[in-house]
Amino acid sequence: MAAIELAGLRKTYPGGVTALDSVGLSIADGEFFALLGPSGCGKTTLLRTVAGLEAADGGAVRIGGEDVTALPPGRRDVAMVFQDYALFPHMTVSDNIAYPLRIKKVGGAERRAKAAETAGALGLGALLGRRPGELSGGQQQRVALARAMAVRPRAFLLDEPLSNLDARLRLEARTFLKRLQRELRVTCVFVTHDQAEALALADRIAVLEAGRVRQTGTPVEVFRRPANTFVASFIGSTPMNLLDGVVAEDGRVLVGGVPLPAGPHGLAAGERVTFAVRPEYVGLRGTPAPGALPGRVTVVEHLGSTRLVTLDGEAGPVRAVVDEDAPLPAGGTGWVVPRPERVLLYGADGGLITASSSPPSAGEAAAKDR
Numbered sequence: 339m340a341a342i343e344l345a346g347l348r349k350t351y352p353g354g355v356t357a358l359d360s361v362g363l364s365i366a367d368g369e370f371f372a373l374l375g376p377s378g379c380g381k382t383t384l385l386r387t388v389a390g391l392e393a394a395d396g397g398a399v400r401i402g403g404e405d406v407t408a409l410p411p412g413r414r415d416v417a418m419v420f421q422d423y424a425l426f427p428h429m430t431v432s433d434n435i436a437y438p439l440r441i442k443k444v445g446g447a448e449r450r451a452k453a454a455e456t457a458g459a460l461g462l463g464a465l466l467g468r469r470p471g472e473l474s475g476g477q478q479q480r481v482a483l484a485r486a487m488a489v490r491p492r493a494f495l496l497d498e499p500l501s502n503l504d505a506r507l508r509l510e511a512r513t514f515l516k517r518l519q520r521e522l523r524v525t526c527v528f529v530t531h532d533q534a535e536a537l538a539l540a541d542r543i544a545v546l547e548a549g550r551v552r553q554t555g556t557p558v559e560v561f562r563r564p565a566n567t568f569v570a571s572f573i574g575s576t577p578m579n580l581l582d583g584v585v586a587e588d589g590r591v592l593v594g595g596v597p598l599p600a601g602p603h604g605l606a607a608g609e610r611v612t613f614a615v616r617p618e619y620v621g622l623r624g625t626p627a628p629g630a631l632p633g634r635v636t637v638v639e640h641l642g643s644t645r646l647v648t649l650d651g652e653a654g655p656v657r658a659v660v661d662e663d664a665p666l667p668a669g670g671t672g673w674v675v676p677r678p679e680r681v682l683l684y685g686a687d688g689g690l691i692t693a694s695s696s697p698p699s700a701g702e703a704a705a706k707d708r
């Protein structure tokens with residue numbers, strides 16, 4: 339087990355794409371850490387750089403306090419599990435799991451014993467004699483994990499390990515992976531573009547955009563207080579309402595001409611801001627009220643136990659999540675009431691505005707440093 343320190347990692351591919359643009363991260367020993375971001379933001383490149391499969395143009399990788407930047411993958415003592423599992427189709431489950439031990443020249447009997455023990459821990463004991471083609475997607479994923487675990491690495495690096503599973507199996511595998519990591523307490527870095535998966539699994543998340551870390555924090559921190567509008571729009575199963583506003587004389591924020599309360603912010607009247615509130619943190623009424631944004635109901639989407647209602651108003655589209663059986667506004671016009679304690683304001687540079695009375699959290703401070 340080991341902590342992982344990344345400092346100023348840079349990588350530009352021959353074609354000129356900058357995949358890593360001075361990435362610095364501290365991942366604690368035993369932490370379950372997610373690298374999250376849209377397609378092409380550099381997640382896989384970062385993971386491969388930690389594994390040693392990709393050489394950085396600059397910066398350093400330290401694992402367990404040791405500088406491994408110049409070491410080949412085999413000498414970094416980390417195990418990587420790929421998206422497609424990369425199992426050998428002609429080998430049995432037992433031989434697949436034992437393969438890295440064979441490479442390490444561990445003897446036959448010990449190899450088989452270790453493979454059986456690890457397979458047992460992952461509920462694969464009855465499948466040791468089968469070949470990958472005779473297994474389900476979830477079972478193949480567990481074999482890939484068992485193969486990575488059998489060598490007892492200092493850290494696991496997982497590249498979208500659940501992406502080949504169907505929605506149901508994915509949920510099961512997610513719970514399984516979380517329990518396994520809790521039990522083993524091994525440092526684990528996993529790549530995902532699925533924010534729900536990152537929020538559910540990780541102790542902490544780094545959100546990447548175009549090769550840069552835009553925020554690091556716990557799932558609660560990145561969900562509740564996104565450090566900038568990029569993270570705000572990326573995190574959350576329904577997109578955050580981001581509305582143009584201007585600070586009024588009394589400190590409220592005018593959105594589409596309507597004054598809305600926004601908590602303490604220390605900004606001067608006339609400053610332009612983005613008024614942000616999640617659809618889950620607004621109420622929807624059928625009659626006007628102070629601090630309520632009017633709009634015409636244009637779309638209603640069923641999400642299961644809730645519904646996502648989109649209204650078009652002066653300030654553009656505004657979304658509200660309402661209970662599945664809450665009545666929709668009669669006549670097609672509704673009023674959206676943001677909960678003031680859940681409102682966030684972002685400045686012209688897209689950064690979160692924090693009132694001087696509320697210091698930024700550790701995650702926000704770290705994001706600002708970079």
Ligand SMILES: Nc1ncnc2c1ncn2[C@@H]1O[C@H](COP(=O)(O)OP(=O)(O)OP(=O)(O)O)[C@@H](O)[C@H]1O
Binds near residue numbers: 352378380381383384
């Ligand atoms: N071998 C390569 N040669 C040139 N450019 C590459 C290479 N590998 C990746 N890139 C580019 O570098 C950027 C980062 O790619 P990377 O695979 O790390 O992103 P990612 O966040 O993992 O994306 P995805 O979620 O789609 O897998 C992308 O713009 C990609 O096109």
